[in-house]
Amino acid sequence: MRIAIGQLAHETNTFSRVRTTVDLFKIWEWTQGNELLERHTGVLDYLGGMIDRGEELGIEIVPTFAAMANPSGTITQEAFQIAKNLLISSIMNSGKLDGICLFLHGAGVAEGIDDIEGEILSELRSVVGSDIPIVAALDLHGNITETMVKEADALLGNIDYPHTDSYERGIEAIDVTVCIIQGKVNPEMALTKLLLLIPTTTSYYSPINEINDWCQEWESHPEVLDCTVFHGFPYSDIPHAGVSVITITNNEPSLAQNISDDIAARIFEKKDEFFPILLSPKKAISYASTRNEMPIVINEASDNPGAGTPGDGTFLLKEMIEANIPNSCFGFIFDPGVAEIAHKEGVGSLIQVELGGKTDTLHGKPLKILAYVKSLSDGKFIQSSPMWNGSKVNLGRSARLSVGKVDIIVCSVNSQTFDEQIFLLHGIDVEKSSIVGLKSAHHFRAAFMPIAKEIITVDSPGLSSVKLSTFDYKNISRPIYPFDSIRNHLLV
DSSP states (O other), rough: OOEEEEEEEBBBBOOOOOOOOOHHHHEEEETTTTTHHHHHHTTSSSHHHHHHHHHHHHHEEEEEEEEEEBBBSSSSSHHHHHHHHHHHHHHTTTTTEEEEEEEEESSOBBBTTTTTHHHHHHHHHHHHHHSOOOEEEETOOOOHHHHHHHOOOOOEEEEOSOTTTHHHHHHHHHHHHHHHEEEEEEEOEEEBSSSSOOOOOOOSEEEEEEEEOOOOOHHHHHEEEEEEOOOOOSSOTTTTTTOOOOEEESSSSHHHHHHHHHHHHHHHHHGGGOOOOOBBBHHHHHHTTTTOOOOOOEEEEOOGGGGTSSSSSOOOHHHHHHTTTEEEEEEEEEEEHHHHHHHHHHHEEEEEEEEEEOSSSSSSEEEEEEEEEEEEEEOEEEEOSSSSSSSSSEOSSSEEEETTEEEEEEESSSSOSSSHHHHTTTOOGGGGGGGGEEEEESTTTTHTTTTOOEEEOOOOOOOOOOOOOOSSSSSSSSHHHOTTTOOBBBBO
């Protein structure tokens, strides 16, 4: 049995002014053939799960093409066409295949194409025909369309956020594909879309953990293969943005639809629970300073590079510098120019720079600082977080700058903070730090919840703010909650 695997993944923040090019993809991943196997074998991500499960079952896993970029603005037409063509041509040149397993994000937007996953699946289906099963794992932030459901045999999504189950979804994708090939199942998918747009919401707490429990209860039914809630990605201003439910049954389409409708109705009853009231950076630091335990982690969710923001916002960092609390640290801010200056001047030097605030004015102004260069690094490490453990990370030239009593890590590649590795690379033990500031919405929790005495989320102005009313939506379908007062949860 031969199953091809591949990936074309991007979470697109259409409000970002940073267009996603081939060069941005290549910073993160642009691999073909055996290089794909080398990169993902032993890594707890989607493709890693596919590779390991294939080996365990004695299946020939055929690597094709994999591209992934950090979330950012709309993908250029050129970049999407090149990546899509490489993926499809690699699959077509793989010889006789029994099945195809892909990781596609679900919230990708290119110039002129609101649904890149639907486009990929449609074109792939047109060239491989209807006899070869196509199964795709999706991120739970996917904005799901009928086209995706029509063209794929099965769509499987994360349950957990942080996505600590990506590896398991890769395993599941192989298992479902094998069952289809062997004729053991005939998947029937039912999609229910809600009139609901929500900010990113962790599965560690209510309401998502309760909703996931409802789905797992339905999965105990003998004919139910999968039931997944897709949170949607609210920072893509497209008609199909929003929450949805996909249920997959074995040859029971009516049952699948009934389950998706049931879960959707129950989710809508909890709609108000998705909109938290968060502290400002100043109030959060004031509160954290009263705590006698360490570390207190403060995450700036509104400038979360994992949702396509610049990563060089200065609101939280400015307040930390002004508070000047002993043994506090910030990791990290994206500013390749300042990192370059630090490397040029060297450890032990004093540099006067304008830090951050260079991408736009929304996320804060540049901070004029006099900093001591305490350490330098190449920004390379192995991710230790339970999410995507084993991934090779390269944040480029990085520096640890000391401003007063605050240590600030500056990196040359934009990314959210997943774990403590970038701190350790610069000699900072976060467990012995009073306050740890970072940029991420929820993925950091997988690594930091076990060590933080408390986590405080702050919401300053930014392209991933939980305050959806601050965004100038023009293309989302209306009516939709929270912008409209509605009673019916279904999109009609």
